[in-house]
Amino acid sequence: MGTQPKRRMTKQRKKILEVLRSTTSHPTADWIYDQVKQEIPNISLGTVYRNLNVLKEMGEIRELDYGSSHSHFDGNAEKHYHFTCLECGKICDVDESLHFELNQNVEEKLGCSIDYHRLEFFGVCSECKANKNKTD
Template identity: 40%
Template sequence: MALATNQTGERRPATRNTIQRALVLEAVQSLHEHPTSADVYEEVRAKHPNISRATVYRNLGVLADKGEVLRVEVAGGADRYDFFNEPHYHARCRQCGRIFDIDMPYRFDLTDEVVDAHGFKIEGHQIMFDGTCPSCQKDSR
């Protein structure tokens, strides 16, 4: 059995590209607004009603492990998926819950500046800014 190395350096059985994986990737790309796994499932199922939820969720995991989509962890909420898989920051609207890309340079060197008294080896970072999106600001006026 062939082994492949994922983004974290783990060796796992190699996965082959499948039609289902292509459908899941296409759904993430078409949704544009950081969909949840449930959003992706509904999008794929609308065109291919026989696909299972487990197949969609498994393929999202494979795509994230391979770096083809970015998994955005949301504290207190469902993980989101982003077709723009280069490292970048996000903001979450506290009112509507939508996730937005932040247009600012990613600080690759930020981990070098972290000093940890517990001996933790920092290997990367995700930053989620909280605030109120323009649409919710407008609605609250």
């Protein structure tokens, strides 16, 4: 694979990145667009999508695609896991640093080389669990 051309940080990219890093909610492109539009009124949704893809290619953000009709984006590009609530759809970071150990264990077991892995947690968040307990 060839090297990616160096991309500059445009005003739009900088604002999109700022908005995305200001939240831990793992928003959709539409939400990001609504926030950025407050400061850059003439920006289009297409521009936001294109710049999210460029930021992803640059390694500045992560795209969380769970096979639904819309992706969520994460301003934290460091390797980490996510928990998704099956009731309300909220996505939150799981602060566990098992990446290296898991990669190493699988490499040893299979005799292969691991570049990366993806592990996601799904269940019911504490708020939905509490609400469900109140109604039971």
